[in-house]
Amino acid sequence: MATIQDVAKMAGLSRTTVSRVINQHPYVTEEKKRLVSKAMKELNYVPNSSARRLRRQQTETIAVYVPRITNPFFSHLVEVMEKEAAKKGYQLILCQTSYKKEQERSFLELLKTKQVDGLILTSIENDWSEIEPYLAYGPIVVCNEYSDSAQVPLVFLDQIEGGYIGTKHLIEQGYTKLGYCTGDHKSSRVAHDRRIGFLKALNEAGLQMKDEWYFGGAYSVQDGKNTFETLRNLEDPPQALFTGSDEVAAGIVKAAGDAGWNVPQDLAVIGFDNQPLAELMELTTVEQPIESIASQAMGLMIESIKSKRASVRKEVILPLKMIQRSST
Amino acid sequence: MATIQDVAKMAGLSRTTVSRVINQHPYVTEEKKRLVSKAMKELNYVPNSSARRLRRQQTETIAVYVPRITNPFFSHLVEVMEKEAAKKGYQLILCQTSYKKEQERSFLELLKTKQVDGLILTSIENDWSEIEPYLAYGPIVVCNEYSDSAQVPLVFLDQIEGGYIGTKHLIEQGYTKLGYCTGDHKSSRVAHDRRIGFLKALNEAGLQMKDEWYFGGAYSVQDGKNTFETLRNLEDPPQALFTGSDEVAAGIVKAAGDAGWNVPQDLAVIGFDNQPLAELMELTTVEQPIESIASQAMGLMIESIKSKRASVRKEVILPLKMIQRSST
DNA sequence: TCTGATTATGAAAACGATTTCATGAATTCG
DNA sequence: CGAATTCATGAAATCGTTTTCATAATCAGA
Numbered sequence: 001m002a003t004i005q006d007v008a009k010m011a012g013l014s015r016t017t018v019s020r021v022i023n024q025h026p027y028v029t030e031e032k033k034r035l036v037s038k039a040m041k042e043l044n045y046v047p048n049s050s051a052r053r054l055r056r057q058q059t060e061t062i063a064v065y066v067p068r069i070t071n072p073f074f075s076h077l078v079e080v081m082e083k084e085a086a087k088k089g090y091q092l093i094l095c096q097t098s099y100k101k102e103q104e105r106s107f108l109e110l111l112k113t114k115q116v117d118g119l120i121l122t123s124i125e126n127d128w129s130e131i132e133p134y135l136a137y138g139p140i141v142v143c144n145e146y147s148d149s150a151q152v153p154l155v156f157l158d159q160i161e162g163g164y165i166g167t168k169h170l171i172e173q174g175y176t177k178l179g180y181c182t183g184d185h186k187s188s189r190v191a192h193d194r195r196i197g198f199l200k201a202l203n204e205a206g207l208q209m210k211d212e213w214y215f216g217g218a219y220s221v222q223d224g225k226n227t228f229e230t231l232r233n234l235e236d237p238p239q240a241l242f243t244g245s246d247e248v249a250a251g252i253v254k255a256a257g258d259a260g261w262n263v264p265q266d267l268a269v270i271g272f273d274n275q276p277l278a279e280l281m282e283l284t285t286v287e288q289p290i291e292s293i294a295s296q297a298m299g300l301m302i303e304s305i306k307s308k309r310a311s312v313r314k315e316v317i318l319p320l321k322m323i324q325r326s327s328t
Numbered sequence: 329m330a331t332i333q334d335v336a337k338m339a340g341l342s343r344t345t346v347s348r349v350i351n352q353h354p355y356v357t358e359e360k361k362r363l364v365s366k367a368m369k370e371l372n373y374v375p376n377s378s379a380r381r382l383r384r385q386q387t388e389t390i391a392v393y394v395p396r397i398t399n400p401f402f403s404h405l406v407e408v409m410e411k412e413a414a415k416k417g418y419q420l421i422l423c424q425t426s427y428k429k430e431q432e433r434s435f436l437e438l439l440k441t442k443q444v445d446g447l448i449l450t451s452i453e454n455d456w457s458e459i460e461p462y463l464a465y466g467p468i469v470v471c472n473e474y475s476d477s478a479q480v481p482l483v484f485l486d487q488i489e490g491g492y493i494g495t496k497h498l499i500e501q502g503y504t505k506l507g508y509c510t511g512d513h514k515s516s517r518v519a520h521d522r523r524i525g526f527l528k529a530l531n532e533a534g535l536q537m538k539d540e541w542y543f544g545g546a547y548s549v550q551d552g553k554n555t556f557e558t559l560r561n562l563e564d565p566p567q568a569l570f571t572g573s574d575e576v577a578a579g580i581v582k583a584a585g586d587a588g589w590n591v592p593q594d595l596a597v598i599g600f601d602n603q604p605l606a607e608l609m610e611l612t613t614v615e616q617p618i619e620s621i622a623s624q625a626m627g628l629m630i631e632s633i634k635s636k637r638a639s640v641r642k643e644v645i646l647p648l649k650m651i652q653r654s655s656t
Numbered sequence: 657t658c659t660g661a662t663t664a665t666g667a668a669a670a671c672g673a674t675t676t677c678a679t680g681a682a683t684t685c686g
Numbered sequence: 687c688g689a690a691t692t693c694a695t696g697a698a699a700t701c702g703t704t705t706t707c708a709t710a711a712t713c714a715g716a
Contacts, residue, residue, distance in 0.1 A: 001465070003701095003702055004702065004704095013665080016665070016667080016705085017664090020665090020704095027662085027665080028663095028665080032665085046440050048702050050385075051701070051702035052703060053378035053381070054376075054670095054673085054701090054702080054703075055670075055702080055704045061421070063419075069403050070404050070407045072403075075400075076398050082422055083426075086423075086424070086431075093389070093420065093421055094406065095410075112374050113377040114376055137329070221607070250608050251608070276548070276549040276578075277605060280578050280605070332673060341695080343696085343697095344675085347674055347675085348695090355692085360695085379671070379674085380673055380674080381701095382671090382673075382702065383672080383675080383700075384673085
């Protein structure tokens with residue numbers, strides 16, 4: 001593999017002159033430029049990434065943390081972020097935290113050791129106070145999740161509104177016995193806010209929530225099925241269920257159908273995200289503008305990297321939208 | 329940000345000694361080790377990634393190419409690969425080719441400029457002759473796709489068998505008018521082999537395939553719906569459809585249902601992958617052992633990086649399995 | 657014609673880590 | 687007892703690029 005020294009030797013010039021040509025700096029004659037280009041081509045030379053990074057103090061790489069890439073919500077976020085990053089000449093390192101604090105912490109070291117220029121967190125496992133010190137090493141942008149104390153750009157969705165409009169919809173459909181189904185992810189402000197919205201809508205309608213109508217630990221299709229098995233064995237099951245994702249809602253609808261229950265007559269179900277699955281399973285769902293939050297988050301990340309200014313809090317909040325289908 | 333020079337100064341030792349402690353090389357007294365560790369902690373020192381990469385000629389990073397991360401097949405592959413890589417201390421750079429040759433080519437430069445130690449290709453856009461020269465810069469492993477001429481490790485599935493068993497199943501269910509629905513991805517050996525298997529099963533049963541029963545360009549749920557719209561307007565539509573993914577199959581099933589067609593009476597549909605969607609939509613499907621091929625591919629990649637030996641061809645072929653549900 | 661600015665090119669330093677080679681002390685073995 | 691080996695520590699070189707500073711030639715304007 002040729003180095004800039006080899007190119008300089010073949011062109012009969014100095015490494016400085018070759019570097020000037022590569023980086024399109026001024027004060028090099030056209031003749032010398034030709035010589036350098038010819039030598040680069042003959043030697044099949046490209047600059048070494050590690051040397052460049054060391055000298056320039058830049059990596060042109062961004063790490064994106066997601067709990068699991070198989071979750072369609074996160075894979076959709078990452079798809080858009082990778083495309084935006086590639087457009088601007090950045091690479092995206094994928095980090096799966098699997099909802100684990102220590103996994104998130106070990107990935108934070110990427111910023112500290114300067115293996116990446118910045119990080120985007122799409123879920124937060126540790127307390128912000130554990131994450132905040134890493135801002136000394138590079139910019140952090142939070143996407144989808146939220147933190148009151150974070151002095152960083154945050155791009156997120158109004159989840160209180162999401163919880164509210166979903167629940168209001170169920171109430172407007174005539175349901176009075178409403179269950180709540182969630183991932184039960186302790187660190188998640190998303191889950192917390194949706195529940196606030198859910199309870200607010202219940203309170204406005206003068207409705208009550210029974211403890212046994214709360215279903216936790218549901219992240220996947222299988223979890224949705226398990227939730228239905230728990231629900232069907234209640235003496236007084238809820239008439240409608242608010243869930244945290246289309247997968248979980250689909251699992252519930254499928255298991256209910258298999259058990260001979262009629263959706264929505266015997267059980268109304270509302271999902272979240274409006275993925276292709278939602279249409280296939282005729283799910284009423286709350287649509288999140290994933291493409292918008294992903295591209296804005298990546299845009300803010302790259303802007304933060306380039307500006308080299310101290311991190312400041314900036315909130316970008318987007319609204320959610322109800323999509324009504326047959327499951328409610 | 330402290331450097332090794334700062335640590336050396338605070339410990340009253342040379343950078344060589346500090347490096348010996350960091351890298352656990354021999355011939356350093358316990359007392360000196362203590363001094364170094366104390367200084368590192370006080371200065372909150374971690375080694376700089378760019379400097380290490382340059383000196384060691386290693387990046388501990390692997391690039392994985394997928395057409396689109398939102399395709400559940402690919403997101404499942406990447407999930408397993410990222411986990412395996414993280415276990416061995418490697419980072420994974422995600423590269424989305426979007427089925428484009430020039431996108432793939434631009435990502436190949438990551439190997440040439442030594443920004444990654446190796447690449448895993450899960451789909452192949454360019455001719456192998458265009459990719460092969462990059463082996464001079466680092467190892468390449470092919471996963472899921474196939475190439476006769478590639479002198480690299482390949483981990484893939486027996487897609488001729490997959491096409492065959494899926495089609496045989498339809499024939500065994502009594503269907504004689506079989507349609508074929510595919511992504512129509514010209515570079516894909518996967519699609520090519522499945523069609524060979526499909527035709528082989530047809531020929532064995534003495535069945536014929538009409539040109540109008542061939543449906544191309546289908547990758548997504550929406551493409552599946554479009555396929556159904558085309559099919560329903562045929563004078564002599566097929567009784568059964570072999571498709572290339574569960575998404576496409578689900579789109580067809582959904583659109584058929586919406587049009588009042590009965591699945592499988594009016595149209596039998598078979599999918600591929602056995603994703604959660606397949607169970608939700610009651611799809612008969614050909615299951616691919618995604619977890620196995622992903623972890624083997626990453627294992628072979630890391631082995632290739634560490635061994636620094638010349639690339640040799642090695643094939644790992646895994647079988648497929650029929651999963652029968654209500655759509656056939 | 658002279659002076660200051662611009663142009664053209666190159667040597668050395670810099671980025672930060674790790675390895676190679678050097679030096680001297682201590683230990684071991686014949 | 688002396689030679690060889692091992693142990694302990696450090697200086698310089700190395701990895702490969704880019705920038706800073708130096709030098710000389712050319713140009714433009716007063």
